[in-house]
Amino acid sequence: MENPAADLFLHAPTRQRRKLRWPPPAAVQVRWVTRSKPWLFLFCLTPLLLTLWDVYSHQLAADPIKDLTLRSGRWGLRLLWATLAITPLCYITKLRSLVRVRRMLGLFAWFYACLHLGIYLVLDQGLAWQFIGADISKRPYIVVGATTFTILSSLALTSTQGWVRRLGGKNWQRLHRLVYVAGITTSLHFFWLVKSDITRPMVYTLVLASLFLARILHHNARRQR
Amino acid sequence: MILIQRPADITPSEITSEGLFRQRRNLIMASAGLLLGGGIAPATGVAAVSDFPGLKPGPFATDEEKTSFQAVTSYNNFYEFSTDKRQPAKLAKAFKSRPWTIAFGGEIAKQQRFDVDELIKKFPPQERIYRLRCVEAWSMVIPWVGIPLHRVLKALNPSSKAQYVRFETLLDPKQFPGQRGSLFGSSLDWPYVEGLRIDEAMHPLTLLAVGLYGRFMPNQNGAPIRLVVPWKYGFKSIKSIVKIDLVDKQPLNTWNRQAPREYGFYANVNPAVDHPRWSQARERRIGEWSKRPTLPFNGYAEQVAGLYQNLDLRTNF
Numbered sequence: 001m002e003n004p005a006a007d008l009f010l011h012a013p014t015r016q017r018r019k020l021r022w023p024p025p026a027a028v029q030v031r032w033v034t035r036s037k038p039w040l041f042l043f044c045l046t047p048l049l050l051t052l053w054d055v056y057s058h059q060l061a062a063d064p065i066k067d068l069t070l071r072s073g074r075w076g077l078r079l080l081w082a083t084l085a086i087t088p089l090c091y092i093t094k095l096r097s098l099v100r101v102r103r104m105l106g107l108f109a110w111f112y113a114c115l116h117l118g119i120y121l122v123l124d125q126g127l128a129w130q131f132i133g134a135d136i137s138k139r140p141y142i143v144v145g146a147t148t149f150t151i152l153s154s155l156a157l158t159s160t161q162g163w164v165r166r167l168g169g170k171n172w173q174r175l176h177r178l179v180y181v182a183g184i185t186t187s188l189h190f191f192w193l194v195k196s197d198i199t200r201p202m203v204y205t206l207v208l209a210s211l212f213l214a215r216i217l218h219h220n221a222r223r224q225r
Numbered sequence: 226m227i228l229i230q231r232p233a234d235i236t237p238s239e240i241t242s243e244g245l246f247r248q249r250r251n252l253i254m255a256s257a258g259l260l261l262g263g264g265i266a267p268a269t270g271v272a273a274v275s276d277f278p279g280l281k282p283g284p285f286a287t288d289e290e291k292t293s294f295q296a297v298t299s300y301n302n303f304y305e306f307s308t309d310k311r312q313p314a315k316l317a318k319a320f321k322s323r324p325w326t327i328a329f330g331g332e333i334a335k336q337q338r339f340d341v342d343e344l345i346k347k348f349p350p351q352e353r354i355y356r357l358r359c360v361e362a363w364s365m366v367i368p369w370v371g372i373p374l375h376r377v378l379k380a381l382n383p384s385s386k387a388q389y390v391r392f393e394t395l396l397d398p399k400q401f402p403g404q405r406g407s408l409f410g411s412s413l414d415w416p417y418v419e420g421l422r423i424d425e426a427m428h429p430l431t432l433l434a435v436g437l438y439g440r441f442m443p444n445q446n447g448a449p450i451r452l453v454v455p456w457k458y459g460f461k462s463i464k465s466i467v468k469i470d471l472v473d474k475q476p477l478n479t480w481n482r483q484a485p486r487e488y489g490f491y492a493n494v495n496p497a498v499d500h501p502r503w504s505q506a507r508e509r510r511i512g513e514w515s516k517r518p519t520l521p522f523n524g525y526a527e528q529v530a531g532l533y534q535n536l537d538l539r540t541n542f
Contacts, residue, residue, distance in 0.1 A: 061299075061300060061310060062295075062300030062512075063509065065509065065514070125516075126515050126516060134504060139501075139503065140502075192502070196304070199408070
């Protein structure tokens, strides 16, 4: 019986020449991505698992609520950056199917953002709404934090295929461009809460800027072609 | 003024008796521990060691539960080491806190230098169990070992021109990685500088702390000698002091210089005046889950509110 995958390698029937071809055919890329997805899922869950272990073994900092807030925030931010890195990574590696992990990364970023917000509301503020209300109205970094969360939530809720259909591809894409805004507001949130040493927010913001730049360069190059 | 009306929640008589009670209980536990081969540590979780033989409890002790030695020595804002609160405990291990000289200068009879151990011998320290309230809205209860600052200052014979006291931390980027800075600048301008008005410095609550939990000051807590001003936010309590000057003008303290909108010269604990980025109405006591209301002057209003009768605490935050 003829191998159905064989016709994907029309120009590379031998094993040796198949290795030279880059990017690999879509079907191969899809297979790679599908296989690595469970591992990626586990990887995204590790910060949570490690934190739970630290809670269990009393290894959180002396102010555990602050520690939990910072950890969840840091991982939400990193995963949002990872989500935004997928498209540039597609350009660079020419592996277009990489885009299939983007939704999972984005949902994990939102997941850690939910934990971050939940820890702030329940553990930090003890659901004292008068204080939370005052915080939201008075503190710029809380305002941008809340903005980020609203954006990420609306993107997470409309991340399904069903919503792509309901909104139509164009509208869906327009809505999901809000992720760039979320990246910027996350950076601001970080900058505004740091007391004096801006090294870390600076580094993260530079990474974000380079991800944006990669997109711009790519689009310009394509327009010129 | 609302700030002054609130009475202290504990009367001084209660504080003393409870403090003494705890002292005695710790002593009993400690001796029991010695008898049983050192197997039992007192309730605070610290072995009953003392670097200050014959240490006596001083006044103003709170009977609130003390923050564990572990927490006090592992959660430190000490930017000379790192802006991360867990790092100082790790980075300060090799810090050389002895020999250590403190230079006294400015408007005093004679410029003098004291070795820290000389100072301890000359002015016997006491134990003072104080609340510490950080400007970041967390708090601890710490049994300091300290010399009342007024004793040292009086011995220096300050002139009438001495209106303020200026304190300075050691500048030593070799020992303090935080003083080296990064590509994006340093976290603060070094050396760290703090100041007190002369009446604040002379107040019986104000300490030059040389230890905690009966031990020499751990490196990460500001060894070997630091300031403790319990009614002010923690950043006023400058660490690892090398220089104390009596001056005629208000010193520009480090955080005030860094962000004048956020940190003032006075920095009295005040639940009615928020930090621009967070509320100061409540605080989290380290070791507790829910927040508790913050008291004016960190609960020391009875002792210190009088110092600020003619001062608008909203503008002089």
